[in-house]
Amino acid sequence: MNHELLLGWWDTAARDLPWRRPECTAWGVLVSEIMLQQTPVARVEPIWHEWLARWPVPSAMAAASQGEVLRMWGKLGYPRRALRLHEAATAIARDHGDVVPSDVETLESLPGIGSYTARAVATFAYGQKCAVVDTNVRRVVARAVHGAGDAGPPSTKRDLRDVEAILPEAQDDAAVFSAALMELGALICTAKNQKCADCPLYTECAWQQAGRPAYAGPAKKVQQFAGTDRQVRGKLLDVLRGAPGPVPKIQLDVVWHDVTQREKCLVSLLDDGLLEQTHDGLFALPGEH
DNA sequence: CAAACGTGGTC
DNA sequence: TGACCAAGTTT
Incomplete structure (x- = not known):
């Protein structure tokens, strides 16, 4: 891995995000x-x-x-x-x-x-030298290092070793390197419509050199949302966020037609501590009654 | 290890 | 239009 290419790209292309500023705690x-x-x-x-x-x-x-x-x-x-x-x-x-x-x-x-x-x-936050592995980094490593079209299923230990292997020696460079790797995955080496022509690693990318073969691993699972408990929970909680205080149950009942699923989700929200029931039987956000 | 867990933008 | 995607963690 040519660190200079990536670090140089970071200097000119990185987004100015507030949590990256020196004054950020x-x-x-x-x-x-x-x-x-x-x-x-x-x-x-x-x-x-x-x-x-x-x-x-x-x-x-x-x-x-x-x-x-x-x-x-x-x-x-x-x-x-x-x-x-x-x-x-x-x-x-x-x-x-x-x-x-x-x-x-x-x-x-x-x-x-x-x-x-x-x-x-x-x-x-502290400039330590340690490997940071997120979905962007996994994708960049899969392509630039392994020549694969995309990262396979996560493997905590292997992923960590992969990134540790390409981390710069100097502690001063390590944090910027990690940020740059993530930024590259977010802006250039994206999941789809990757912008290889603008990539600082173009000349040394294993995926590029292999002719950019398609991802060969197992298909990724697509998260369903419509009709799931997640959607129902979201609707229930949204009622409380939109109300100034506790609400009667009838206001929650109208957000979803399926009684069984609705009740189940209500219970799960109470279990998770995202909702509470008042002494009067009203529903409230935790601590708001 | 697979599944659950919100929400909204994109192509 | 619907599938896919977005800096993961918990159980």
């Missing part, structure tokens, strides 16, 4: 990483600004109610992420002096922080 980086899990940059950016303005440090967010956090999360999707981030903020404020931990192991012990996010925070 580790907390800002952590918030961005959680929001960006399965959610596009364009939808994250405005919400991220609102969050950092309102909760500039973990303890500030820890002091907010869960319901308030869920409202601020809006329609970013997968709202359990918001609840887990609130838990993580609470733990950071209580157990870590309001400072986001810098080591991967401690980060991974926090709710909602898995292997990717822990490494991303250690790398982008």
